[in-house]
Structure formats: structure tokens, C-alpha cells
Amino acid sequence: MINIEEFTKGLEVEFEDVEPGTLNPDTNFRNIKGWSSMHALIIIAYIDANYNALLNGADLKSAQTIGDLYKITEEKLK
Amino acid sequence: MSAYIKAISYHLPEKIFSNEDFFKTFPSAIEQKDNYLRIGVKNRHIVDANHTASDLGVKAGLALFKEHNINPKEIDFLLFCSLEFDYHFPSSCSIIQEKLNLPSSCGATDYNLGCSGYVYGLGLAKGLIESLGMKNVLLITSSTLSKKIHAKDKSNRFIFGDAAAATLISSRKETGLGSFVLGTDGKQAEKIIIKDGAGRNPISENSYKEIEDETGNITSNAHLHMEGTGVFYFGLKTIPAMIKELLEKEKLKLEDVDLFIFHQANLFLISTVCSKLNIPDTKVFNYMENVGNTVSSSIPITLYQAMKDGKAKAGQKILLAGFGVGLSWGATIIEL
Numbered sequence: 001m002i003n004i005e006e007f008t009k010g011l012e013v014e015f016e017d018v019e020p021g022t023l024n025p026d027t028n029f030r031n032i033k034g035w036s037s038m039h040a041l042i043i044i045a046y047i048d049a050n051y052n053a054l055l056n057g058a059d060l061k062s063a064q065t066i067g068d069l070y071k072i073t074e075e076k077l078k
Numbered sequence: 079m080s081a082y083i084k085a086i087s088y089h090l091p092e093k094i095f096s097n098e099d100f101f102k103t104f105p106s107a108i109e110q111k112d113n114y115l116r117i118g119v120k121n122r123h124i125v126d127a128n129h130t131a132s133d134l135g136v137k138a139g140l141a142l143f144k145e146h147n148i149n150p151k152e153i154d155f156l157l158f159c160s161l162e163f164d165y166h167f168p169s170s171c172s173i174i175q176e177k178l179n180l181p182s183s184c185g186a187t188d189y190n191l192g193c194s195g196y197v198y199g200l201g202l203a204k205g206l207i208e209s210l211g212m213k214n215v216l217l218i219t220s221s222t223l224s225k226k227i228h229a230k231d232k233s234n235r236f237i238f239g240d241a242a243a244a245t246l247i248s249s250r251k252e253t254g255l256g257s258f259v260l261g262t263d264g265k266q267a268e269k270i271i272i273k274d275g276a277g278r279n280p281i282s283e284n285s286y287k288e289i290e291d292e293t294g295n296i297t298s299n300a301h302l303h304m305e306g307t308g309v310f311y312f313g314l315k316t317i318p319a320m321i322k323e324l325l326e327k328e329k330l331k332l333e334d335v336d337l338f339i340f341h342q343a344n345l346f347l348i349s350t351v352c353s354k355l356n357i358p359d360t361k362v363f364n365y366m367e368n369v370g371n372t373v374s375s376s377i378p379i380t381l382y383q384a385m386k387d388g389k390a391k392a393g394q395k396i397l398l399a400g401f402g403v404g405l406s407w408g409a410t411i412i413e414l
Contacts, residue, residue, distance in 0.1 A: 016113075030292070034109040034110040036110040036113055036114075036233075036293055037233055037295065037306045037307065038110065038113035038117070038346070039113065040293070040307045040310075041306065041344075041346060042113075042346075044314065045310075045314070045346070045350040048314055048350070048354065049350065049354065055311070056307075056311045057305055057307040057308040057311060060307055
């Protein structure tokens, strides 16, 4: 099963432009510096590639924090 | 007899909108520069306001005749694929038929498709050749989408470029165009749409009202609206499934394909799809850097460049995959 710390750390690596250690499960991902539509694509690609769960636009819209993304992913894997 | 791609040429408008121009126009995008660069575009060509998609198409057709020494009188059928047409009617293909000096015995039709349009066109051409016995089908794809992108829509102004391509599909004994997988999902029609200005919603004052999405991108109902995340999700879901279905139809394994050419939507999407399918980079040819996403012309432009670079050769199995507005998708396997 997936673990929220690894999930957060993995996403941080994918974002490339985020300083290591800045993200945590409570981070509102839309407040990341320079947030753009590309970040949304990176989130979808990251979760699909690493957890084999495909999030759609509505899933993403319903999430505020990285913890929310983790919960949606967990739900999809059930 | 089998249909095959005999020749391709393309035309780009002169005016270039470079990344330098882009970041000057949208200084707020500079802090997201690295992310923009992952899309894979450095320059895109932009059509003049007084030129139409059929004008670009004619230039691509003339380039094809000149570059490959083709006699226009030998064309039996003209297919014109675009999202932009000169008039409500007649079809733009009539205008093109005249300007390219195609014979009056040449059948011609327009069809309205975007990024899946090239694969659809090859499928239609295959039908005309293999079922109706035609010898030479001219497929012209053309996009002037820049005219329909809102001036403040930074995402789409970054991605799209204008272009036209002309492909001659002819007949021969050896295999050329193989099986096709085509699909449509009208439930997702609004994911890529220009809502106002055609039959359903006439242009009104409200049509030009600015609409801002959650990433700060601005458009209006009179301009292109593309839901980036929705389209990305669609791509990740549809492309691998369509490729698997095509390979099953052709009784081939993924390893049997020598080269993959995807619609050049966004290199980040293409690389994500390829890692999902375990397609090695060496088997993928992309050409987006200097042209952007040219809609229905992206596959023929990329195939042309792959042939020029010696990456696409006779005897190889080349998989072409397109996907986009509709939402709609199509894939085929070809031999040059």
C-alpha cells in the first residue's frame, strides 16, 4: 500500500522547480510558487505512473492539499 | 492494390512567435518557465490575419507538386481537413481544387477534425483507393487556430502553431496503410471547443466576455477553450488502449513496431504515454520545437522530418497516433 510521506516526496521530485522539503501533506498545491496548469498535468502523470491510478479533471478540482490527492489515489486503488 | 503514402510536403507561415516573444508578452509566465519548456516548443509560426486555412493548404499542395514532381492532373480525389473554413459554403476543397489546378473529374470534400484528422484522412483515402479504385488521393490538412486563441490565453498561445501539410496517397501492390482504430467520445465534446459563432450559439456581446480558469488562463466563448487536465487525462487513458487494440488487430507486439509518431500535442504527454507503454525513446520521433502543436498537420510534418532524418524508412512498421477535438482518436500502422 502507498504511504503519504513517500507520495509527497515523490511529487516534490516531479515538480522539479520546488525546493526539497517544502511540500507536506497539508500543503495546498495550488499555492506552490508559480503554480500552473502544467503542475496539474505533472500530478496526473505522477500518480498514474507510480500508483497506476488515473485522476481526472474533477478529481483534481475536488482536491486542495497533497493529502487530498493521496486520499483520492487511495480510494481509486481500492 | 494497397494504399500507401507516396509523398508529403508542408508549409509554414513566415511570421514566428518565439519563446522570447512569449515571455515578453506574458512576463508573469517567467517564473513557470521550466514547466513551459517541458512542453517542447521554442517557436511557432503564425498565419497573417488575411490568410485562411485553405490558403495555407494551397501552399502545401503547391510545395508537394514541386518537391515531388507531381502532376496535379493525376489527382482523383481531394480531402481537406481543417477546423477553419473560408465560407459557410461552398466547401474549402472547391476553392483549393481550383487554385491547385486539379481536374474537374476530381472528387473533393472537407471534413472538420483536429488532431486526429490526419489518421482519419488516411483511413478515408485507403477506402477511396482500395474500395473505389482511385489512384491518387490528395490529403490536405491545415490549421490557423492561432486566430481563434484569446490574446490573453497564455497556455494555448504557447502550444499551438499554424501550418498545413499535403500528403499524396497512391496505390501499389505491396502493403502500405495497414489496419485502423478510430474512435469518438461526444460526452467530452466540451473539453476542446469554440462555443459561439456557429449554428448553436450565434455571436453575442457575451461571447467576448473574459472567462478565467483556475490556473489564471483567460479565454471567451468566441475563442478556443481547452480543458488541459481533462485532455491530458483523456490522452493517458485513450492512447495506450488504442495502441493495444491496433496491435491486436495487426497481430503485432509492441516490439515489432520500428517507429512511433504521435500527434505532437505536448512532449510531456508523449513521454508520459511512452513510459506507461515502455516504448523506448529511440523508437519515438518528435518534431515540435520549431512548429508547436500544428493540429491535423503535426503527424505529417513529423513523419516528413523523420523521413528526412533517416529515422523513418521503407520496410519499417511505423505507428501513427492522433487524438484531440471531438474528443476523437485514431491510430494506424503504415509502411512507407
